[in-house]
Amino acid sequence: MEKCYQIGNNGKKQIKLVFRDKEKKELFMSKRKESQITTKNLKLTGDSIIYLNHELTRQNQLLFKLTRDKKRELQYKFAWFAQGKIFLRKTEDSKIIQVRDEATLQNLEQKN
Structure with missing residues (x-):
């Protein structure tokens, strides 16, 4: 990953990940199907599911x-x-x- 930062002011906590190359991004996105990513996996407080989406034009x-x-x-x-x-x-x-x-x-x- 090149950058990771929080976005949005609508009360929802959103994190934007920016990858250096397409292959790494696609690999990361494909791995999400194997198991759910939670805040606990990332050593954050709570145990909430993290939903991943592509950023579309x-x-x-x-x-x-x-x-x-x-x-x-x-x-x-x-x-x-x-x-x-x-x-x-x-x-x-x-x-x-x-x-x-x-x-x-x-x-x-x-x-x-």
Whole structure:
């Protein structure tokens, strides 16, 4: 990690981590799935779960929200963000779809 600092003034305690390279960030984010990170793991007071999220650009935030909405609407099982990209998948066995723009989501509607 290059930097770690607290952000936000809305009463929620948020910590922002900035990584030097993409590989380390992706490794860190993938490890979160293996076990939950808690304040106790980091030797902080209490035993609260720490939730990790990618920091998305405003454009990607909107596209990811639209993707999650479309996921519910079309009854897809998975929508996720990894390596700077948004993905969607109907079932465990179906093809992974990279969502690059709103047109990708509109094409899904036409196929169903």
